Amino acid sequence: MSIQLQVDQLHWQINDKVILNNISFKVSKGEVIGIIGPNGAGKTSLLNSITKQVKNSANSKLTGTIHLKNKELKQYTSKQLAQHFALVAQKSEPIFSLTVTDIVKLGLLPHQGLFTLDSDHDKEQVKLALSKVGLANSSEKSFNQLSGGEQQRVLIARALVQRAQILILDEPTNHLDVFYQHQILQLVKQLKITVIMTVHDLNLASQYCQRLLLLNQGELICDGNPDEVLSKENLQQIFKLPCLLERDPFTHTPRVYFSPPHQEDEYKSSGANNG
Amino acid sequence: MVNVLSLNKLTTKVCLLTAFLLISLVAGLNFGPANFTPGQVLNCLIASCDNPISEMVIWQVRVPRVLVALVAGMGLAITGAILQNTTRNPLADPYLFGIISGAGLGATLANLILGDELSITLPLAAFLGALFAITIVVFIAKALQRMEQLLLAGVAVSFMLSSITQFILYFGEPFATNRVIFWLMGSLARVEMSNFYVIATILLIAIAIIIALHRQIDALLLGDESAASLGVNVDQLRLLMLGLCAALSATIVAYCGGIGFVGLMIPHIVRQLIGVTTLKLVLGSALIGGSFLIWVDIIARSALTHAEIPIGIITSALGSIFFLFIMLRTRKTN
Numbered sequence: 001m002s003i004q005l006q007v008d009q010l011h012w013q014i015n016d017k018v019i020l021n022n023i024s025f026k027v028s029k030g031e032v033i034g035i036i037g038p039n040g041a042g043k044t045s046l047l048n049s050i051t052k053q054v055k056n057s058a059n060s061k062l063t064g065t066i067h068l069k070n071k072e073l074k075q076y077t078s079k080q081l082a083q084h085f086a087l088v089a090q091k092s093e094p095i096f097s098l099t100v101t102d103i104v105k106l107g108l109l110p111h112q113g114l115f116t117l118d119s120d121h122d123k124e125q126v127k128l129a130l131s132k133v134g135l136a137n138s139s140e141k142s143f144n145q146l147s148g149g150e151q152q153r154v155l156i157a158r159a160l161v162q163r164a165q166i167l168i169l170d171e172p173t174n175h176l177d178v179f180y181q182h183q184i185l186q187l188v189k190q191l192k193i194t195v196i197m198t199v200h201d202l203n204l205a206s207q208y209c210q211r212l213l214l215l216n217q218g219e220l221i222c223d224g225n226p227d228e229v230l231s232k233e234n235l236q237q238i239f240k241l242p243c244l245l246e247r248d249p250f251t252h253t254p255r256v257y258f259s260p261p262h263q264e265d266e267y268k269s270s271g272a273n274n275g
Numbered sequence: 276m277v278n279v280l281s282l283n284k285l286t287t288k289v290c291l292l293t294a295f296l297l298i299s300l301v302a303g304l305n306f307g308p309a310n311f312t313p314g315q316v317l318n319c320l321i322a323s324c325d326n327p328i329s330e331m332v333i334w335q336v337r338v339p340r341v342l343v344a345l346v347a348g349m350g351l352a353i354t355g356a357i358l359q360n361t362t363r364n365p366l367a368d369p370y371l372f373g374i375i376s377g378a379g380l381g382a383t384l385a386n387l388i389l390g391d392e393l394s395i396t397l398p399l400a401a402f403l404g405a406l407f408a409i410t411i412v413v414f415i416a417k418a419l420q421r422m423e424q425l426l427l428a429g430v431a432v433s434f435m436l437s438s439i440t441q442f443i444l445y446f447g448e449p450f451a452t453n454r455v456i457f458w459l460m461g462s463l464a465r466v467e468m469s470n471f472y473v474i475a476t477i478l479l480i481a482i483a484i485i486i487a488l489h490r491q492i493d494a495l496l497l498g499d500e501s502a503a504s505l506g507v508n509v510d511q512l513r514l515l516m517l518g519l520c521a522a523l524s525a526t527i528v529a530y531c532g533g534i535g536f537v538g539l540m541i542p543h544i545v546r547q548l549i550g551v552t553t554l555k556l557v558l559g560s561a562l563i564g565g566s567f568l569i570w571v572d573i574i575a576r577s578a579l580t581h582a583e584i585p586i587g588i589i590t591s592a593l594g595s596i597f598f599l600f601i602m603l604r605t606r607k608t609n
Binding site for chain 2: 053077078079080081082083085086087089091092093094096097098102103107108109110112114115
């Protein structure tokens with residue numbers, strides 16, 4: 001598989017505080033990668049620096065290189081970058097009552113010049129993307145009145161219209177109930193494009209990502225498939241809680257259980273093992 | 276099917292609003308202290324006037340006045356719409372950015388320094404004052420490195436400049452002070468055709484730039500992060516739009532004085548009636564804003580028999596009633 005994105009020695013520091021510490025990894029075409037780790041580990045910061053949203057200033061210093069298709073990220077204009085990356089932010093609240101179509105249409109922006117009007121092809125693209133995410137009948141609805149899961153799907157449809165090769169999602173399952181969590185991740189996986197996302201829930205990450213990056217305090221602790229990354233040693237060291245590992249009965253991926261510190265002994269005495 | 280229907284609905288609305296604007300223009304030309312029949316006015320406009328007096332009244336008083344009301348109303352409403360969309364704040368308008376108080380300070384200083392030659396220099400001084408105000412506002416917001424705090428910076432600057440103005444006026448010569456105070460209330464009584472040309476030129480340039488960038492402005496509605504990920508240079512776009520709005524509203528204020536609430540109220544109506552995306556909003560604001568100010572000016576010159584009411588007083592009164600009405604209605608529906 002060809003390398004699409006290559007991150008080398010990425011280091012970001014604000015004053016004396018290290019946000020990202022010499023992170024390196026490669027992303028191949030079509031991979032679904034989950035970035036996991038505790039709060040403040042640098043998950044969203046890593047996404048932001050990949051999408052060039054971090055700028056150097058007097059206090060903030062970003063070093064290292066990122067190559068997108070053999071060309072350094074710095075050489076891309078923001079418009080070119082938008083043709084490669086599509087971002088689904090954690091929270092999107094349009095201030096006025098935009099319709100679903102209004103929002104999906106914005107995905108066309110990186111491909112349009114000034115004064116251009118929507119062509120029939122553009123309109124077709126919007127329709128197609130909406131039907132792909134199962135919202136063909138909601139095109140004229142107000143975005144603000146949709147459920148959290150539907151809003152995420154609209155934003156994914158926008159990313160599809162953007163025709164980006166890499167989809168970046170920041171906590172796509174946040175605030176969603178169990179049904180929508182699985183629906184969104186299933187959808188993302190079926191798109192068959194490269195996906196890099198931060199995921200808070202380790203078990204969802206394990207079920208839907210073929211590769212995980214485990215971050216802690218700005219450092220990349222482990223990079224590999226869920227079985228390699230979700231080891232008892234890694235998890236206990238980073239999350240500072242006793243844990244148990246089992247196999248998910250449906251997907252056969254690793255499944256993690258944490259216990260409050262004082263209850264660990266009770267678990268042991270009740271005969272549970274780390275399977 | 277849905278798209279076709281909504282497009283037709285939009286076209287119908289735009290046609291109706293355009294028709295209303297034309298009616299407003301005709302009405303604006305027919306109202307006034309001098310009594311002419313609509314036939315006389317029409318004849319004077321398209322063929323020849325009955326006598327030199329009617330020619331003077333219609334061509335040198337009414338036509339410039341109605342045309343300036345048209346472009347000033349359009350300009351103020353568009354300014355409000357763009358400021359609201361680019362700052363993601365439904366309460367943004369030229370007043371809140373210190374543009375009007377800056378113009379007031381410019382006018383007051385010109386009054387203090389130049390005295391009698393005021394009539395020529397007042398618009399220029401007001402324009403410079405408005406640009407000065409917006410420059411400070413942007414400078415403060417940039418120093419804070421937070422463009423979203425533009426509005427708060429605007430409110431602070433606005434109060435500061437107003438207090439300086441009031442201080443100068445308080446100790447100023449009463450006659451000249453009166454002149455500035457009346458100017459601040461807004462009036463179209465002394466406008467000329469040349470004012471129309473200046474405002475219309477800047478308005479057309481502004482509209483062309485907005486049409487070119489309408490999608491990028493729409494992207495800002497989703498938030499800065501999303502807009503940036505769609506390839507929009509957020510700070511640059513916001514600064515450009517701010518400069519454009521400052522130039523447009525400062526020019527209007529310079530010739531017409533302080534006209535409040537148009538920029539706040541009209542986009543609010545347009546969002547309910549036509550839509551929230553930039554193209555629809557600007558088109559609707561132009562049509563409704565233009566008609567609105569023509570009618571306000573008709574009221575200003577015909578409500579009292581012996582005097583004119585300053586136009587800013589009427590827009591502020593209508594604006595505040597309008598907002599109370601909206602608040603009551605939302606409370607009911609909630």
